[in-house]
Amino acid sequence: MPLEAPARIVSELTSRGYNAEREAVTKLASAENPRAALQRVVDELPEDALVVRTDHVDAALSRADATADSPGGSTGPDADSAPGSRTDPSVSTGDAVPDPTAADGDTPVETKGGGAADRSVDPELRSLEIVGDMTGQSTGTGEYEDFVAVFRDRLERLGSKLRGRVNHRPASAIQDMPGGSDVAMVGLVNDIRSTASGHWLIELEDATGTFPWLVMKDREYVDLVDELLCDEVLAMEGTLADDSGIAFVDSMYFPDIPRTHEPSTADRHVQAALISDVHVGSDEFMEGAWNRFADWLHTEQAQHVEYLLLAGDMVEGVGVYPDQDEELEIVDIYEQYESFSEHLKKIPGDIEIVMIPGNHDAVRLAEPQPGFDEELREIMSAHDPQIVSNPSTVTLEGVSVLMYHGVSLDEVIAELPEEKASYDDPHKAMYQLLKKRHVAPQFGGHTRLAPEEQDYLVMEEVPDIFHTGHVHKLGFGKYHNVLAINSGCWQAQTDFQKSVNIDPDAGYAPIVDLDTLDVTVQKFS
Numbered sequence: 436m437p438l439e440a441p442a443r444i445v446s447e448l449t450s451r452g453y454n455a456e457r458e459a460v461t462k463l464a465s466a467e468n469p470r471a472a473l474q475r476v477v478d479e480l481p482e483d484a485l486v487v488r489t490d491h492v493d494a495a496l497s498r499a500d501a502t503a504d505s506p507g508g509s510t511g512p513d514a515d516s517a518p519g520s521r522t523d524p525s526v527s528t529g530d531a532v533p534d535p536t537a538a539d540g541d542t543p544v545e546t547k548g549g550g551a552a553d554r555s556v557d558p559e560l561r562s563l564e565i566v567g568d569m570t571g572q573s574t575g576t577g578e579y580e581d582f583v584a585v586f587r588d589r590l591e592r593l594g595s596k597l598r599g600r601v602n603h604r605p606a607s608a609i610q611d612m613p614g615g616s617d618v619a620m621v622g623l624v625n626d627i628r629s630t631a632s633g634h635w636l637i638e639l640e641d642a643t644g645t646f647p648w649l650v651m652k653d654r655e656y657v658d659l660v661d662e663l664l665c666d667e668v669l670a671m672e673g674t675l676a677d678d679s680g681i682a683f684v685d686s687m688y689f690p691d692i693p694r695t696h697e698p699s700t701a702d703r704h705v706q707a708a709l710i711s712d713v714h715v716g717s718d719e720f721m722e723g724a725w726n727r728f729a730d731w732l733h734t735e736q737a738q739h740v741e742y743l744l745l746a747g748d749m750v751e752g753v754g755v756y757p758d759q760d761e762e763l764e765i766v767d768i769y770e771q772y773e774s775f776s777e778h779l780k781k782i783p784g785d786i787e788i789v790m791i792p793g794n795h796d797a798v799r800l801a802e803p804q805p806g807f808d809e810e811l812r813e814i815m816s817a818h819d820p821q822i823v824s825n826p827s828t829v830t831l832e833g834v835s836v837l838m839y840h841g842v843s844l845d846e847v848i849a850e851l852p853e854e855k856a857s858y859d860d861p862h863k864a865m866y867q868l869l870k871k872r873h874v875a876p877q878f879g880g881h882t883r884l885a886p887e888e889q890d891y892l893v894m895e896e897v898p899d900i901f902h903t904g905h906v907h908k909l910g911f912g913k914y915h916n917v918l919a920i921n922s923g924c925w926q927a928q929t930d931f932q933k934s935v936n937i938d939p940d941a942g943y944a945p946i947v948d949l950d951t952l953d954v955t956v957q958k959f960s
């Protein structure tokens with residue numbers, strides 16, 4: 436007998452407003468009469484249920500058996516619709532294995548056989564913790580003092596990673612030291628200028644003032660100068676000029692990730708899908724690719740995917756860029772989130788979802804961006820996602836993932852030479868952020884900063900995984916053992932992107948093994 440495609444069951448349940456656990460879908464798919472079984476399950480669901488669970492299906496199917504087996508059972512409301520359950524009781528226990536490839540034919544990857552029981556997930560084994568969520572913690576008023584405070588905090592915290600490595604002095608003390616002394620300083624990059632003779636003048640600032648440092652053009656580390664961004668924190672070591680008015684740089688130090696960093700891994704084989712930039716509401720939103728992704732998550736091949744991380748730009752938003760309205764399929768921002776929520780419901784109900792906002796989302800643009808407000812949370816509540824600020828760190832079974840949408844990547848790519856950061860290798864731009872231990876070092880450019888009393892954009896702890904999106908390009912790699920993943924998008928090329936030659940990687944889902952930090956990429960476009 437042909438089995439009902441899990442995909443069709445999922446979409447039937449979604450259209451009735453329900454999510455479903457994967458095993459529940461598997462069981463329904465393998466029922467003798469899936470359509471009738473689904474109807475029975477829905478009829479019997481408790482009023483407040485949002486997710487169809489395995490036990491709901493078990494209960495409904497076993498009642499169908501009992502009715503069919505008992506004399507006079509044929510008078511029961513659904514007895515006719517479960518005729519096979521009498522001859523083959525095993526169907527109601529879910530032992531039969533549905534063939535996911537019998538789905539609509541558009542499942543991207545062939546799946547292996549195996550017992551349906553393998554697909555069951557045990558939420559007891561999971562752990563998920565959030566650190567650094569500043570939602571509801573915003574204290575900044577945007578006053579000058581707030582900016583002073585946030586930069587002081589940045590210098591304090593990133594400086595503490597450097598102070599043990601150099602014998603540093605405050606800017607105000609350096610100018611009083613005798614010419615020719617060995618000196619070191621920890622500070623924020625205040626200015627970067629080239630001199631008439633081709634050397635580089637870098638002004639460092641600390642709480643006491645500023646001091647100029649000269650990088651000679653023939654020194655081997657002159658290469659590092661093109662990586663520097665204003666407002667990043669670093670240390671310089673060198674020799675004071677005779678008049679003590681400037682120092683010649685001998686070495687530069689970045690807060691950086693220690694080379695010895697050993698990432699944590701999960702104790703069992705479990706996977707997370709890392710995606711971003713869904714852009715629901717855009718004419719270019721790739722609904723077909725999204726549906727294939729959601730269908731795939733219901734297959735056995737995706738049985739170990741228990742977490743889904745979404746790094747911003749859930750919807751296309753309204754008024755984000757000039758002329759954006761010409762490419763909107765849904766013009767109302769709330770309707771965009773309603774539609775996004777419908778698409779989220781297609782994701783198996785047992786997958787834990789964590790999301791942060793991006794620059795297209797309906798929260799303040801300045802970073803850190805708080806998680807969505809109550810009204811939007813309510814709209815997206817069906818799948819019960821964890822909604823946290825941009826950036827935030829989520830720890831999945833011991834593996835910490837720093838999630839950041841990625842607006843600063845545009846700036847890193849614009850400022851640095853091609854080989855160090857480009858749209859084709861977005862992970863290399865991420866390496867720079869890791870090296871600077873800050874997700875958005877430069878103030879005053881593309882990336883807007885909301886001053887808070889603490890700099891939430893500092894990478895205080897070393898993450899095991901760094902997950903960004905925004906540039907709509909897929910790329911991943913390791914920097915000092917930290918896995919950096921930029922996750923592509925679900926939006927085909929827009930007119931703007933065409934005009935500037937951005938060729939997006941749309942419809943890919945990078946999947947990370949949390950026990951090994953290996954990455955595989957599933958393609959749905």
Ligand code: D5M
Nearest residue numbers: 748756757794795845905906907931937
């Ligand atoms: O950003 C997607 C990518 O495209 C990101 O690299 C910024 C860039 N982008 C897209 N539209 C524009 C406009 N109008 N100006 C400047 N840069 C743009 P996303 O956040 O998804 O729009």
Ligand code: FE
Nearest residue numbers: 712748795905
């Ligand atoms: Fe985007």
Ligand code: ZN
Nearest residue numbers: 748793794905
């Ligand atoms: Zn974006």
